[in-house]
Amino acid sequence: MRGTTKLLQAVCAVALLAGATPAFAQDDTTSALLLRLKEKGILTQAEYDDLVARKAPVAQPAAVATNPSAEPQTAAAAQLDDKRLVRMTSSGIGMDVGGVTVKFSGSVNAFYTHDSPDKRLAGTTVVGGLASTGTQNSSAIRNGLLPGIFGLDVSTNQGGWDIAAHFGFYPGINSNSYGGNGANAAGAPVALATSGIDARQTYMTIGKPHLGTLKLGRDIGLFGSDAILNDITLLSVGTPGSNAGPSNTSLGRIGIGYIYTDFQPQITYTTPKFGGFQASIGVFQPLSTLTGGLEINGTPGFQGKLTYDFKADAFTGHLWASGISQRHDGFAGTPSYTGSGFDVGGKLGYGPLNVLGYYYGGSGLGTTGLFVFSTDALGRKRDSSGFYGQASLTFDKVTVAASYGQSKLDLARGEINPTLLDKNSSWVGQVRYGLTSWVTLLAEYTHTKAEAQGPNAARSNTVSVGSILFF
Template identity: 60%
Template structure:
């Protein structure tokens, strides 16, 4: 065997010995092996000193590296990732293992002064939303009550899974058991209610879409209220003398309230900016009737989004609809209510323009299936619209809107003081005090007209703030 071969064999033997021994034993064994090779003449004095120096440098480097890594490695070995708690990349919440827990919420309050027409026979409008009576002042919630929402999401078996809860407490006192949004009771020793509007589960995949089961906002007319500037403020201040936990905003004055409803809905993935959703809903009864409905309601919506780039042109457009069959209550005949709406919100830089329209038959006005039929069960047609503009100047945003809802008489129905239209003008000024807090001042003029010519008007001033986190 050549000298080089002997050296290679010796080094391999040393490496094998080091690999199988404990660190302390391996170091001593290697030193002894090198010394024996030198004594046998296999290694010269120079080779022996060079190898010894190289081994010493390598050992010190590895020891230093291991010493630096030891705390992290030890922590990693002790770590159970399913129990790891860490902050989220964004939002208010935390990560617990692979489960995200997010919190979001809002609180608002406004001083509202409402001045309506005097209460006379000529000002009586059944279903009218303008205030009739004395001037009133209140400290109240706006169109939104407060809310706290909890979203718990994760991925299991390739599915994005979520549990969602939304509780909506208000600042105003409620009358007895009238419900969270029932009649107000501005008296001592009263309490505010909590409206559990949202309780639903979601599961989906990026290429599959998402299924939602539970209680959440409806599809029909949801974009109408979500894009309304009065959502952040008060709008029409019905019931201001004894306020409940919500005002009207523009509900019944440009659109029908979408409501929060039990549902099973499917939302598709986005195809570019296009997305559609459809679902079956708990059938709603006609307000004032006691029918039992045998089939669910159906709702659907299609949306299109164009995201603005560098403050350029952006757009959000939608069309939605609903249909529901109402069975006979044994006295009044069955009927089917149906409606469709469409709208768009356009934006450029700090300017926005929104337009909306709906039309329906047998769906009523203000709320779904309220005043939808006459006393003989005949269907009433209805429609409505609003137009809205906003402009931003630094922290200030100026907004204005006009909207109107119309209700027709059923075929053969006699003329009465039933509401023919509710309309309002809104002017609004907002100031972004902080990233969370917005200060708002608002003026709303409301007018109601009956089919027999009666009418009523009211004017409301509101000032307050809303916080989102």
């Protein structure tokens, strides 16, 4: 009898409240009242559950039949509300705004770098050599191989197509002279100077999962891209280049194991993944050589890449091969020629251990940068090749890594040039500590050697300590 009395009291209270409350507020207010009655002990849990079940809304098909426009109106209102809604992205830093995803990413690094160059003498002159020479040691607070990064991605789906735009801005911390290489020109460590912003990425993508993706704009190349993206010196300094007047980037292992892939205007197609395989092919802005002046080339450059990724228990692997070809129409009487090259590489992991091997070869391709020193003064092609190997071992937050690499340049047929570069090589030893998920601390030692076609050679030693942050 007591339980029945409580139920009657609760139902009466709810009924009175419903009569005194506007219809759109009844559900929320009734729920709150029932919960309060349960908390005060007037209703048991079973009684509370029973009353909540009784007040649950039921479908009313008659209302739908008498007002057929109600459902379209509700859907339209919901769609309008969805367009106005701003949500956090499920991962990364960004937001979803009415069907458009906006994401931000970035990186900052800084290193104290001490470089001990070889003495600048006649016997240490190597044209194209990357070991530093000078009269004394130098110290710098500088960027490593990466400058800073700020990336902005905007993506959506329209008409069944995945569409995205990417902007990549690369600000450095070092002051520069804004010379021929723009934001990454030679350093100018003087008062009132400023650093540069390298806008090296501006591209759009259009694709579907089963059709692949078309990229149009400026982005990293295909040939040689995996070589630098898997290099341990990407996170650090490696061979510094100029340290007394540092630019926004060091060399890392560029020109000492691989040719720099560069960021280039391109139209590139990438297939969907077939198992672990994926292929890319593209047409590229033709580049001039540094032998003469600006070339006018009638055909674009071509690049392609094939990758294969696999995983088996504790084993992981990433294999790749790429190629490049570009015809140069000549300049000021120099002959036309086609510069071409290929590379192959693989990175294998087993638990905490990772090893990598890489090789490239080319004819009329040059060294350090694409088509740099690719011909002699008469326009005759030089061959080039190179490789690097590296290994790393991770213990909890600590990673110990080492690598060795070299790049070779051959004389053109009939060329005599004893001071021209024959080989750049380096040893790198590195220790990394993952302080947080964003911040990594690093210490590194690099020994660089440059050898000429004749007897000349130069050696330098570099120590770097600093940190890199990614978000």
